[in-house]
Amino acid sequence: MLPSAVEAFSPALLVPTAKATGIALSVLGLVRVARWAGAVSTPTARKMLHCLIGPVFMACWNMWPADALAGPWAAVVPGGIVAFFALVGQGVISDPGTVSIMARTGRAAELMVGPLEYGIVCVALTAGAFRSLLALSALMALFFGDAAAELAGRAVQAAALKRRGGALVAWLARPALPVLPARKSLAGTCAYFSAALLGAAAMTAFGLSCGWTELLRAVPASASPLASMAAVLVAGAAGGALAEAATDSDHDNLTGPAGAAAAALASGWALGVAVL
Structure with a gap:
């Protein structure tokens, strides 16, 4: 049964959407100001935005009620930012400040790749998997795992080039999956796993403390909910x-x-846990 217009555009859904939009834009603005003031470098500003805006937005999920339309309305927030990035990337809107932070090469067209994909993932998982284990696992992999992998990978590669750390660094610098063309280091892959897991665990704990009952649905009675999660x-x-x-x-x-979403779904199926 489709919701009525009053239900779809009720203050309970519109107000948190407006508040979360303001909070997300504030994070973006603070990072831009920090970069403009010279407090952080451009690469640092980029990583700050990558690691901050997503988790802050997810913390705002608590503002929406337990409603079937909460996910789609919450997705409006990253959706608006994605649309803005797309317009900047296509040259429809000129915003050198955003380009300087978001694009490694300084070209606006770069926003149509990594930043746009980041936003699309946020929109899709927010709209379709709101306050679920699947969303928490996949989004924290994006927010924290990706950043940790890059930092760890660069650090160990730099140490290996300078011949520091001996056999351990050489081992960590080798490709995690040597049979594939992508030469991601073992250190980066381990960092990705650790950061993604810690981030997802922290957000799950936050959600449970806020009463996100969606996280506990369909957990087998014979199993420990925490162990299953x-x-x-x-x-x-x-x-x-x-x-x-x-x-x-x-x-x-x-x-x-x-990959995180697929693995979460598979493990949930194997354990009899509804993760979506």
Whole structure:
């Protein structure tokens, strides 16, 4: 049964959407100001935005009521940002400040790849998997796992080039999946898994403390809810890490979360847990 116009556009749904939009734009604005003031470098500003805006937005999920339309309305927030990035990337809107932070090469067209894919993943998982284990696992893989992998990978490669750390660094610098073309380091893959898992566990704990009953639905009565959720989160982090290691850096904003979502679904099916 379709909701009425009054139900679809009720203040209970519109007000949190407006508030979350303001909060997300504030994060974007603060990072831009920090970069403009010279407090952080451009690469640091990019990583700050990558790691901050998503988790802050997810923390705002608590503002929406337990409603079937909460997910689609919450998705309006990243959807608006995605639309803006697309317009900047296509040259319809000129915004050098955004381009300087979001694009590694300084070209506006770059926003049509990594940043756009980041936003699309946020929109899809928010609208279709709101406050679910699947969304928490996949989105935290995107927000934290991806950033941790890049930082760890660069650090260990730099140490290996300078011949520091001996055999351990050499081992961590080797490809995680040597049979595939993508040469992602073992250190980066381990960092991805660890950061994605810790992030998902922290957000799950936050959601449970806020009463997100969606996280506990369909957990078998014979199983421990926490143990079942932990198993799903571990599987999701592992799936995301392996998917990210198997693809090039241009599209790992898509493949990492996709791998995490697929692994979370598979583990949920095996355990009899509804993760979506």
